[in-house]
Amino acid sequence: QVQLVESGGGSVQAGGSLRLSCVVSGYIHSTYCMGWFRQAPGEREGVAAIYTGGGSTYYDDSVKGRFTISQDIAKNTLYLQMNSLKPEDTAMYYCAARVQFYDYCTLSQRYTYWGQGTQVTVSS
Secondary structure, three states: OOEEEEEOOEEEEOOOOEEEEEEEEOOOOOOEEEEEEEEOOOOOEEEEEEEOOOOOEEEOOOOOOOEEEEEEHHHOEEEEEEOOOOHHHOEEEEEEEEEOOOOOOOOOOOOOEEOOOEEEEEEO
C-alpha cells in the first residue's frame, strides 16, 4: 500500500529554517493531492497542499510567505521548506495524500494516506 515517511523535523530558534521531506512508496501510478498538516495541542490544521499532476499549490494564511511546498517526482518526495519559523509553528507535522485526477487540491478534502509525523519545535 501507499506509505509516507516524514523526516527533517527538529528544534530550531525562532527565525530559523527547516526543510521537511516526505518519501512516498508503494504508490499507485496516478496523480495526487499531497498535503502537509500539523497538530499541536488542539485540532489538526492544514498547512499546504500541492497537485502532483500540475504543481498548483495552496497555503494556509498562517504560513503564506514563509513556507513553500514542492515535489521531486523523480525521487517520490514531497518537501515543505519552512522559513522564518515562529514558536506557534511548533507541532507534529504530517504529510498526507489522496488520489486526484484534476488540478484542485485543498486542505479540507479527505486525505486517505498519512505518514507517521515528524516533530518541529521552535523556541523563542
